[in-house]
Amino acid sequence: xxxxxxxxxxxxxxxxxxxxxxxxxxxxxxxxxxxxxxxxxxxxxxxxxxxxxxxxxxxxxxxxxxxxxxxxxxxxxxxxxxxxxxxxxxxxxxxxxxxxxxxxxxxxxxxxxxxxxxxxxxxxxxxxxxxxxxxxxxxxxxxxxxxxxxxxxxxxxxxxxxxxxxxxxxxxxxxxxxxxxxxxxxxxxxxxxxxxxxxxxxxxxxxxxxxxxxxxxxxxxxxxxxxxxxxxxxxxxxxxxxxxxxxxxx
Amino acid sequence: xxxxxxxxxxxxxxxxxxxxxxxxxxxxxxxxxxxxxxxxxxxxxxxxxxxxxxxxxxxxxxxxxxxxxxxxxxxxxxxxxxxxxxxxxxxxxxxxxxxxxxxxxxxxxxxxxxxxxxxxxxxxxxxxxxxxxxxxxxxxxxxxxxxxxxxxxxxxxxxxxxxxxxxxxxxxxxxxxxxxxxxxxxxxxxxxxxxxxxxxxxxxxxxxxxxxxxxxxxxxxxxxxxxxxxxxxxxxxxxxxxxxxxxxxx
Numbered sequence: 001x002x003x004x005x006x007x008x009x010x011x012x013x014x015x016x017x018x019x020x021x022x023x024x025x026x027x028x029x030x031x032x033x034x035x036x037x038x039x040x041x042x043x044x045x046x047x048x049x050x051x052x053x054x055x056x057x058x059x060x061x062x063x064x065x066x067x068x069x070x071x072x073x074x075x076x077x078x079x080x081x082x083x084x085x086x087x088x089x090x091x092x093x094x095x096x097x098x099x100x101x102x103x104x105x106x107x108x109x110x111x112x113x114x115x116x117x118x119x120x121x122x123x124x125x126x127x128x129x130x131x132x133x134x135x136x137x138x139x140x141x142x143x144x145x146x147x148x149x150x151x152x153x154x155x156x157x158x159x160x161x162x163x164x165x166x167x168x169x170x171x172x173x174x175x176x177x178x179x180x181x182x183x184x185x186x187x188x189x190x191x192x193x194x195x196x197x198x199x200x201x202x203x204x205x206x207x208x209x210x211x212x213x214x215x216x217x218x219x220x221x222x223x224x225x226x227x228x229x230x231x232x233x234x235x236x237x238x239x240x241x242x243x244x245x246x247x248x249x250x
Numbered sequence: 251x252x253x254x255x256x257x258x259x260x261x262x263x264x265x266x267x268x269x270x271x272x273x274x275x276x277x278x279x280x281x282x283x284x285x286x287x288x289x290x291x292x293x294x295x296x297x298x299x300x301x302x303x304x305x306x307x308x309x310x311x312x313x314x315x316x317x318x319x320x321x322x323x324x325x326x327x328x329x330x331x332x333x334x335x336x337x338x339x340x341x342x343x344x345x346x347x348x349x350x351x352x353x354x355x356x357x358x359x360x361x362x363x364x365x366x367x368x369x370x371x372x373x374x375x376x377x378x379x380x381x382x383x384x385x386x387x388x389x390x391x392x393x394x395x396x397x398x399x400x401x402x403x404x405x406x407x408x409x410x411x412x413x414x415x416x417x418x419x420x421x422x423x424x425x426x427x428x429x430x431x432x433x434x435x436x437x438x439x440x441x442x443x444x445x446x447x448x449x450x451x452x453x454x455x456x457x458x459x460x461x462x463x464x465x466x467x468x469x470x471x472x473x474x475x476x477x478x479x480x481x482x483x484x485x486x487x488x489x490x491x492x493x494x495x496x497x498x499x500x
Contacts, residue, residue, distance in 0.1 A: 002257070002258040002260075002462045002463075002464070002469060003255065003256060003257040003258065003462060004254075004255070004256040004257075004458070004461055004462055005253065005254070005255055005256075006253060006254040006255075006256070006458070007252070007253040007254075008252040008253065010252075094498040094499070096498055099498070101498065109412070109413040158447065158449070161411060161412070162359070162411070162412040162413075162497070162498075162499035162500075163359040163412075163491075163492055163497060163499065163500060164420070164450065164453070164490050164491065164492055165430060165448070165450065165489060165490050165491070165492050166429070166430040166448050166449055166450025166451075166452075166453065166489075166490055167447065167448065167449055167450065168449065168450050168453050168454050168457070169454070170414070179416070180415060180416040181416075197408065197417065198415070198416050198417065199408070199416055199417055199418065199419075199460065200414065200415065200416025200417065200418050201416075201461065202416075203414070203416065203418050203457065204418050204419070204457040204458065204460055204461050205461065207418070207453065207454040207457035207458060208254070208256070208454065208457060208458030208461060210449065210454055211254055211451065211454050211455065211458060211477060212252045212253060212254055213252075214252070219252060227461060239415060239416075240414050240415050240416055241413075241414065241415070242413055242414055242415050247412070247413060248344040248346055248349070248351065248412075249344070249412035249413060249499045250412075250413060
């Protein structure tokens, strides 16, 4: 019988720059009554990773460009936020009215370069995405390995999509397991060969984790138990990021 | 402690036209050792819904249009399949090389109008999406209600996305619960009001379910236990389908 158990890890302290996330999560999981075990997948909300890595910006210290000023005035936005969004962007993918869909320098296509003003720990402060979410995931995986545990780690964030309303959590960084599971070349129960099917299990795990984390309550980490994965320390999120040359919607 | 348990329902028979899915799933869940209970969410792969509803087409009976013939010859595709894809489409969203991204008459944007040749129960046959997946979900919910159970139902399918490689399972029909959970107006632990956040929990539940269903093994139904939902018999998937006038990528 195939079954998954997903638990929100409660009781994490407010995360400050320099926090050892592996240690903090390990202790909180113990406290939640679900001590981590080999084979678990840990889904960590990017926000606490950003805070641990000091990826917050004081809006008062930002000098907006003339473009950021003009555009903000037109759409009643905070020019400092707009300036940060533009600095985090490699390109503007769509700009219509007050909406700014960008491609971040990592290669993520999302609203406002993933810059967030909620949960920032203070007003007048914005939280940026981690500089290298794969490296962030690896650090947590390494920290847990040092404690004797073989756990895959996904860094997640809440993104919008094309065509569909409502956001979902997706993976922006990964360590220990490949993000995509390909069925290509395998055969279905009727002998039909799969030609195109490759599932982004990393995004599905991130989505599943959101269901127990919620966005209002302070549960930034979820533990997924029962998902089979092949340990692979070369894994990154790169295979999920469609190359622009193959993308029909950028 | 917030926690979810997701179980793949095994032992379903091959589904044929006219099958009573509620009865079949009820029996299989019993057999899997997880009898359904009030408050469960059932995620049902569209394929078995289509089969139960007779939404399969014999390719030999299809007369492709001149356009379908010409385009198929150019890209080495089956003209009957291309003809079916076009018949299921309201509009072609992108057409580049052999890739055909369409908007189905339901309003789903996906590859090949969701027409599938795998798992069709026979070669030379294609499976179409259910005519009205919300109605399909409602029928299953009603069947379970007749057995004394209050269970929400999601019909899922495997779709590609813009910008990201790898497919994920998403919701194409729903009954009993709203597909989107809005945080707008709520306040985070730091007193910051959410201005835009609305989570598509239906898609997250579908994605979570895929992790236990898999595409190769014959596990077309998953049961999610522990997800809190508000019963609402007016629910449909409509709020998830972004109106074309608001869509920057269509």
